[in-house]
Amino acid sequence: MWAFRPTRRLLKCRSVYKELVDRGFVKDTTSELLGKHLESQSRTIYSGMDPTAVSLHAGHLLPLLACLHLHLAGHRIIPLIGGATGSIGDPSGRSTERTLIETKTLDNNILNLTKQIESFYENSRKYADKYAPYDTTKGEVKVLNNKSWLGKLSLLEFLSTTGKISNIGPMLARDSVKNRLAKGISFTEFTYQLLQAADFQHLFSEHDCTVQIGGSDQWGNITAGVELIRRVFSSESTQDKAFGLTLPLLTTSSGDKFGKSAGNAVWLNSSLTSVFDFYQFWLKVTDMDVEKYLKLLTLVPLETISQIMEQQRAKPDQRLAQRRLADEVTTMIHGETGLEIAHVATNVLFATSLRTLKAEKVVAAFESDPRLVRKSRKEVIDERLTKVVTFSPQVKSGSLEKLTSISSS
Structure with a gap:
């Protein structure tokens, strides 16, 4: 059982679904009853990610922030790492088949992502405290690996259960499959959507998980899970049992996607993207994008964002909105210490005067940065x-x- 007691924030934030809508998180839902479902009582919600890299990147921030809003409102969150599905590869949004990842690499990625997700929620809880009191029991975020159940599932059992009640028509009609049929798609990738559907069914049965969140490219996989749950539990009440919510893909105003496959990855791991470079990335966001990112990637209240944008329009050369965005996202991911490092490094490289900076803080700011070269006097x-x-x-x-x-x- 999940340990849960209402939080002060939950009592003030029953309309968390409206907050998600107003901030621009909601692209599609499988039912118009989702808002009512979330407001009626504490729910369990999951969002999955395959361990295709050693670190999360900026493209993961949207599902992380959506789940964070729900978590702070009193809902239970399951970040699901695809230890099993990651060994196959999701065909969604791809024109070619993914290269299979070696087991050793996959295991290392799973270990690192687990630590990183736990660190994200630890930092983000502290970050959230400056906007509303946060008071909840531990255990409301539970990182799981689908290999723990899919790894035990035999092919015959899979075919006689999930396969038996899944209709191949909708599977063939999904864009992730239809767009690949002419060039060829392997049976492995074709069945990915059924494995993700089986994940949702397992979490529904074993963890009372009723909501799945994913990117808009996951719509077909999410609806497959909702439909599987409906078919498995068809003898029970016809009321909606499971729900899906898709998020818009995080892009720039020019249409560029965030992510490693797009070649512009900004990693959440400071060993891959330094805290300084992470901070600078958000500081350089265009005026066309900054308001959207403040709404989606921070917990700054919407009315405050409106005020910031008014100040931005009055004095655009000061880039107040970009500075606030960079401060907020850096604090959430790397903590107050990380923000201080980013500020010191920025002052060293771009400020007109360095008189107020202490040598030890400068060295600390560039500790793992290739721009720092140690030489004797x-x-x-x-x-x-x-x-x-x-x-x-x-x-x-x-x-x-x-x-x-x-x-x-």
Whole structure:
């Protein structure tokens, strides 16, 4: 059983579904009764991710934030890592078959994602406290791995249960399959949607999970799960038992997607994307995107966002909205310490005066950054500047002009 007691935030936030709608999270739902379902009592909600990389990236922030809103409103969250489905590969949104991941790599990815998800909720709870008191019992977020049940499922059992009551017509009609039929799609990828449906059925039966959240490219997989649950429990009440909610894909105003496959991944792991680069990414967001991202990727109240945007329009050169966005997202992912590191690094590289910065904080800010090169006093004292700068791998020999442009940008 889940340990649960109402939170002060829950009492103030019964209309969490409306909050999600107003912020732009909701693209499609399988039933218009979802809002009422979420407001009637505490529910269990899951969102899945396959361990195709060692870290989460900015593209994962949308489902993470949607679940965070629901979690803070008193609902139980299951982040589901696809240890089984990840070994197959989801064909959704792809024109070619995914390369299978080696077992050792997959296991390492699962371990890292589990730690990262737990860290996200730990940091985000602290982050949420500045907007509303957070007071809930531990255990409301439970990270699961679908390999623990799908890994035990034999082919014959799968075919005689899930396969027996699944209609192949809708499966063939889904874009993720239909768009691949001409070029060819393997049976492995074709059955992915049934495995995801089986996940939802398992979580429904074993964890009383009634809502699945995913990106808009997951619509077919989500509806397959809702339909499977309806068929399995057809002898019971005809009232909606399971619900699906899809989120819009996180994109820029130019239509570029966030994600590793798009080649522009911004990782949530500071070893892959430094805290400074993470902060700078959000600081450089365009004026066309910043309001949308403030609504989707922060907990800043909507009325406050409206005020920020008014100030932004009055003084666009100050980029107040971008600064607020960068501060909020960096704090949520990397904590207050991470935000301080980002601020120090930004001041070192871009501020006009460095007099207020302490040396130890500068070193700490660039501790794992390739821009920091350690040299002894003997190696730099009395040396020409043009030689000193070449110690950095970022600067080619004699490239004083490059240093000047970096310092003045």
